[in-house]
Amino acid sequence: MKRGLFTIIGVTVGAVGTVALAPVALTMAGFTSAGIAASSIAASMMSSAAIANGGGVAAGSLVALLQSAGAAGLTAGATAVVASVGGAAGAVIGGAADLRSHSKIDGDGDGDGDGDGNGDGDGDGNGNGDEEEEETDMINFQETKELMPK
DSSP: OOOHHHHHHHHHHHHHHHHHHHHHHHHHHTTTTEETTTTTTTHHHHHHHHHHHSSOOOOTSSSHHHHHHHOOOHHHHHHHHHHHHHHHHHHHHHHHHHHHOOOOSSSSOOOOSSEEEEOEEEESSSSSSSSSHHHHHHHHHHHHHSSOOO
């Protein structure tokens, strides 16, 4: 599998998924098209905001913005922000999957090689066929160590 494929998939799914699910999440929190639902997270947020502002919810506050989005849907700007956040989260998750899928260590502890006769494994899951490369790295390290002043 190509490097970066999981990252691309993660960005795409994250961006599209958050835009699609944002209205559902707003409704579940209590920001509905009919107003703020009683006994909801939105009602609690509105109460806290009103107390903090001396009895009213300030225009442009988080509660006001979320209620506007719940009532009328996301604006183009809000959609872009939601998609960016979802895409960034998807990139992190996809990037982690990419790293795991291209890791030198398979982690199963059986030390399987790569099938071309180069990787007999050491029982730690390191048998990925790179023993020759690891040996060369060790030789280079020893040569470097010998060159260092004592």
